[in-house]
Amino acid sequence: MTLSLAEIAAIAGGTLEGGDPARTVSGIGTLEEAAGDQIAFFANRRYAKFLPRCRAAAVIAGEKTPPVEGLAFIRCADPYLGYTRVAQRFAPAMPRPPAGVNPTAWVEPSAELGREVAVGPHAAIGAAVRLGDRTVVMSGVFIGEGSRVGPDSVLYPNVVIREGCELGARNIVYPGAVIGSDGFGYAPDAQGRFHKIPQMGGVVTGDDVEIGCNTCIDRGALGQTRIARGVKIDNLV
Incomplete structure (x- = not known):
């Protein structure tokens, strides 16, 4: 993929300063390593020393970043958000396994799989489980009886979802996470x-x-443990 600096400025919600709007770039690099066909990003003053040597086509930066001779900027009110939007355009798509159930997976007959669901090797899908359309269940995932997973969700390898849990649409659960384990109550x-x-x-x-x-994420003793829409939880929580 290539984008012009004018297109990148529009995506980032910023203003191009000092560069050719028609110049095209094909990726993103660091301030130290970006080539002439890449964009770089600056938001932390600790890295200001790299700006004079930066060879990027332009640098996404804040509106108050001092100018640097010979360096184009895309100035944004929120450079971190601007960079994120541009990075989303250049990021490669996640390889998606083909729809279907791997022969080594186990799916209980009463489970309901939506359209274009992919179930990977050695996954185990319990009784009365419901998987929404286009959900991806990777290798070694366990989903317990009666649980629900919303459409367009991705469960990475070795995720465990215990019985009676419900995940919304477009959830992403990374390797090794456990949802619905018993709380520590004695x-x-x-x-x-x-x-x-x-x-x-x-x-x-x-x-x-x-x-x-x-x-x-432990289940409640009586009620539900609820994770609100749009919440992002880091590793090892």
């Missing part, structure tokens, strides 16, 4: 022994949620 008796408190709730996530690698 009641001590007079002899100091601990008795497990049943965890009878579930987990419900809204649309457009992302859950990082090896993150655990």
Whole structure:
């Protein structure tokens, strides 16, 4: 993909300063390494020392960044957001496995799979599970009985979704995350022994949620653990 500096400025919501609007670029690089056919990004003053040596076609930067001789800028009120929008255009699409169920996967007969669902090797789909259209379930994923996964979601390898959980549309769950495990609840008796408190709730996530690698979201003891629409959770939470 190539974009002109004028197109990139429009995508970033910024203004081109000092560059040829028709000049085209084909990617993004760092201030130190960007070539003449790439865009660079500057938002942290610690990296200002690299600006005079930058060879990028233009640099996405804030409106108050001092000018640098011979260097074009795309000035944005929010350069980080502007860079993000441009990076989304250049980022390669995630390789999507073909629709269908891998022969090594196990899908209970009562599970319902939507259109163009992909289920990878050694995945296990429990009874009465419902997978929305175009959902991708990668290798080693476990989805417990009665759980729901909304359309266009992606479950990366070795994700565990316990029984009775519900994920919204366009959720992305990264490798090793566990959703719906038991909360840590015990009641001590007079002899100091601990008795497990049943965890009878579930987990419900809204649309457009992302859950990082090896993150655990426990089910509620009685009610639901709810993750609101658009929430992004980092790794190891």
